[in-house]
Amino acid sequence: MTGVRAGTGVRRARLPVVLVVPAVVGLAFLLLPLVGLLVRAPWGTLPQRLFSAEVGDALLLSLVCASLATVVCVVLGVPLAWVLARSDLPGRGVLRALVTVPLVLPPVVGGVALLLVLGRRGLVGQYLDAWFGISLPFTTAGVVLAEAFVAMPFLVISVEGALRAADPRFEEAAATLGASRWLAFRRVTLPSVLPGLVAGTVLCWSRALGEFGATITFAGNYPGETTTMPLAVYLALESDPDAAIVLSVVLLLVSVGVLAGLRDRWIRGAA
Amino acid sequence: MKKVLAVLALVVAGCGTPEAANRGGASGDITVFAAASLTESFTKLGKDFEAAHPGAKVTFNFAGSSALAQQLNQGAPAELFASAAPANMRQVTDTGTVKAEPTTFAKNTLQIVVPKGNPGGVTGLADFAKADLKIALCAEQVPCGAAAKKVFEAAGVTARPDTLEQDVKATLAKVALGEVDAALVYRTDVKAAGDKVEGKDFPEAAEAVNAYVIAPLANARNKVGAQAFLDHVVSEAGRAVLVEAGFTAP
Numbered sequence: 001m002t003g004v005r006a007g008t009g010v011r012r013a014r015l016p017v018v019l020v021v022p023a024v025v026g027l028a029f030l031l032l033p034l035v036g037l038l039v040r041a042p043w044g045t046l047p048q049r050l051f052s053a054e055v056g057d058a059l060l061l062s063l064v065c066a067s068l069a070t071v072v073c074v075v076l077g078v079p080l081a082w083v084l085a086r087s088d089l090p091g092r093g094v095l096r097a098l099v100t101v102p103l104v105l106p107p108v109v110g111g112v113a114l115l116l117v118l119g120r121r122g123l124v125g126q127y128l129d130a131w132f133g134i135s136l137p138f139t140t141a142g143v144v145l146a147e148a149f150v151a152m153p154f155l156v157i158s159v160e161g162a163l164r165a166a167d168p169r170f171e172e173a174a175a176t177l178g179a180s181r182w183l184a185f186r187r188v189t190l191p192s193v194l195p196g197l198v199a200g201t202v203l204c205w206s207r208a209l210g211e212f213g214a215t216i217t218f219a220g221n222y223p224g225e226t227t228t229m230p231l232a233v234y235l236a237l238e239s240d241p242d243a244a245i246v247l248s249v250v251l252l253l254v255s256v257g258v259l260a261g262l263r264d265r266w267i268r269g270a271a
Numbered sequence: 272m273k274k275v276l277a278v279l280a281l282v283v284a285g286c287g288t289p290e291a292a293n294r295g296g297a298s299g300d301i302t303v304f305a306a307a308s309l310t311e312s313f314t315k316l317g318k319d320f321e322a323a324h325p326g327a328k329v330t331f332n333f334a335g336s337s338a339l340a341q342q343l344n345q346g347a348p349a350e351l352f353a354s355a356a357p358a359n360m361r362q363v364t365d366t367g368t369v370k371a372e373p374t375t376f377a378k379n380t381l382q383i384v385v386p387k388g389n390p391g392g393v394t395g396l397a398d399f400a401k402a403d404l405k406i407a408l409c410a411e412q413v414p415c416g417a418a419a420k421k422v423f424e425a426a427g428v429t430a431r432p433d434t435l436e437q438d439v440k441a442t443l444a445k446v447a448l449g450e451v452d453a454a455l456v457y458r459t460d461v462k463a464a465g466d467k468v469e470g471k472d473f474p475e476a477a478e479a480v481n482a483y484v485i486a487p488l489a490n491a492r493n494k495v496g497a498q499a500f501l502d503h504v505v506s507e508a509g510r511a512v513l514v515e516a517g518f519t520a521p
Contacts, residue, residue, distance in 0.1 A: 115448055115450060116448075119448060119449075119450045120405070120449060120450050121448065121449040121450070135405070137434075137450050138405065138433040138434045138450075138451075216436075216437060216441075217441075219434075220407070220433065220434025220435075220436065220445070221410065221434055221435050221436060221437065222432065222433060222434050222435060223435075226434065231437075234437060235410050235412050235435075235437060236412070238337065238410070238412035238413055238437075239411075239412040
C-alpha cells in the first residue's frame with residue numbers, strides 16, 4: 001500500500017512493502033512483550049507492592065551496583081579502548097576480538113569463569129582469601145564485578161569506534177606544541193570522543209542494570225547484599241507472578257527513562 | 272523386516288526379566304514430563320522400559336515441576352506427569368488436565384552437603400548458624416528452600432546463609448566448586464554429584480519429606496503406553512532404580 005502511494009507521489013517517501021512489512025513485524029515483536037507486561041501489571045496493588053522494603057532494597061542495590069560497575073568500566077575501559085584504537089600493538093585484532101567475547105558469551109558462563117578465577121578456590125581468589133581474607137563471591141563487590149565483566153565491552157566498543165573516527169592529527173598537533181601525551185589525551189582526545197563515551201557509558205550502565213546470569217552465578221542471591229532487581233524478578237516468578245510483573249515494570253521504566261533521557265542529547269550526536 | 276524385528280524383540284525381551292516382557296502391547300511414543308530431580312533415574316527407567324517393550328519410545332521433558340505444570344495446563348502434549356511435589360500436581364488436577372488419582376512413587380529428603388574433605392568442619396544443622404562459615408540455601412520460593420525452612424524451624428536453628436540460590440542444582444554447584452562450606456540439598460542430588468561432595472544425614476530431615484507423584488494426563492494419546500510406564504515406575508524393578516538414585520520408597 002505504502003509503496004504504491006509513494007510511487008505516485010513524493011519520491012523520497014518511497015518505502016517498499018518488502019521492507020515495511022518485516023519492519024512492522026519486527027517492531028511489534030520487540031514492543032508487544034513490553035506492552036503485555038504493562039497490560040498484565042496489577043495496577044491496583046502496584047503502589048503498595050512498589051513501596052515494600054524488598055523492592056526498595058533491590059532497586060537501590062541495582063542502581064548503586066550498576067553505577068559502580070559503570071565507574072569501573074570507564075576507568076578501565078577507556079584506556080583499553082585507547083590502546084585498541086591508537087597503539088600499534090602486535091595482535092591488536094585478536095585483542096579486540098577477545099574484548100568483545102563477554103558480549104556474546106552466555107552471562108552464566110561469565111559467572112562460572114569469574115567463580116573459577118576470583119572464587120574462594122579460584123586461580124586468583126585463593127590468594128586474595130589466604131593473604132588478605134578477601135572473598136568476593138556472595139558480596140556486593142561481587143555483583144559490581146559481575147556486572148562490569150558483562151558490561152565493559154559495550155563501553156570499549158563505543159569509545160574505540162569514536163576514537164577511530166576522531167582525527168589523530170589533532171593529538172599530534174598538540175604534541176608538537178609541547179603537550180604531554182597525557183595532557184593531549186585529556187584536553188584533545190577525550191573531548192573529541194565525548195559523545196561516544198557518553199553513549200557507551202549509558203549502554204554500559206543499562207546492561208549492568210539488567211545483568212542476571214553472571215550476577216546470580218558469581219555473587220549469589222541475598223536480600224540487601226546481592227539481590228538486584230533481575231534476581232528478585234526471577235525468584236518472585238516462582239511464588240508470586242504479580243510481584244514479578246511489578247518488579248519488571250519498575251526495571252523497564254527505569255531503563256527506558258534513562259535511555260530516552262540521554263538519547264536525544266548524546267547518543268544521536270554520536271551516530 | 273518386521274519378522275526380523277520381532278525376533279530381535281524376543282531376544283531382547285528374553286535377555287530382560289521374563290515378567291517384564293511386553294504385556295498389554297504397550298508401544299508407540301510415550302512422552303513423560305518429569306521433575307528435574309528425576310533426570311538420572313527416569314532416564315534409566317525409560318531405557319529399561321524400552322528394552323522390555325519393543326516398539327515403545329519414551330521421551331522426557333525434564334524441568335522444574337512448577338514450569339512443567341504450567342506447560343501442561345497450556346496444552347503441551349504428554350502422556351504422564353511426574354511431579355516433585357503434590358502441590359505442583361494439584362496445579363494440573365485443578366484444571367482437569369489430570370483427572371486420575373496421582374500415585375506416590377518415591378520420597379526424597381534433605382541432606383547436608385559439604386565440599387570433599389569438609390573444609391568448614393560442618394557436623395550438623397547447628398553449624399548453619401555460624402557467621403564465619405559460607406552457607407548456601409535454596410530460596411524459600413523453590414521447593415528445596417521451603418523444605419530447608421521447615422527443617423530449620425524443627426531444629427530451632429536460625430540459619431545465616433550467604434546466598435539463596437534459585438534451584439537445587441545451583442545450590443549444589445556452589446558446594447561442588449568449594450565456594451561455600453555447606454548447603455542443604457536433596458539426598459538424590461548429593462548422590463548424583465559423585466565424589467566432589469560429601470553428604471551428611473541429620474535427624475530433622477524427617478520433618479520435610481518430599482513426595483513424588485505421577486499421574487496420566489486426561490487427554491493422553493497413548494493411554495496404554497502411559498499406564499504401562501506408570502506400572503514400570505512403581506514396579507519392584509522401578510523402585511530399585513529409584514532407591515539406587517537415593518530416593519526412599521513411598
